Amino acid sequence: DSGVTQTPKHLITATGQRVTLRCSPRSGDLSVYWYQQSLDQGLQFLIQYYNGEERAKGNILERFSAQQFPDLHSELNLSSLELGDSALYFCASSVGLTQETQYFGPGTRLLVL
């Protein structure tokens, strides 16, 4: 158990819908990262927040947005969902801003029908 929690574990929804994925980092970690992993694919970095502020952006679509709240939990919002958005979404956390070990949560498996 990495100490990072993600909810829900599984999500099934339809195209065009909007979903919110939630992540609670390890106690004491200030950075939260979001990754997308499609079937048999690598990890695509989406976005990083540090202490409530966006610090790095990767290949995140405009339909996706994220935020980190004062209690340091984070949410990833996915809207106007398409079939291709079906994937495993991981959240990871680390103590600091950069060059830190990342601890991954169990992931949320999203299926868009």
Add this chain to the structure above:
Amino acid sequence: GQQVMQIPQYQHVQEGEDFTTYCNSSTTLSNIQWYKQRPGGHPVFLIQLVKSGEVKKQKRLTFQFGEAKKNSSLHITATQTTDVGTYFCAGPASGTYKYIFGTGTRLKVLA
């Protein structure tokens, strides 16, 4: 944009054989990390290398960071069935906070 490639993409070995995966970045990495993802699981941190030419060992695993800090390797001696999974390298490009993960090498160990 920056790319981190790993070879091979897949490797099947007999239990007891050695295994090596190679990681190549198109740009210099300030450090490199290795993660292991078991089937159905999440990535788990293995090790971080920071210095040029650094070599670190963890039991049967040997990690190396290239002199130019653009490549790295992970070698497993005498593989066991517990080594099954996908091995990823990752690192932030120098001067950025963005983490780039390699394409991964999926290892299957046949008993």
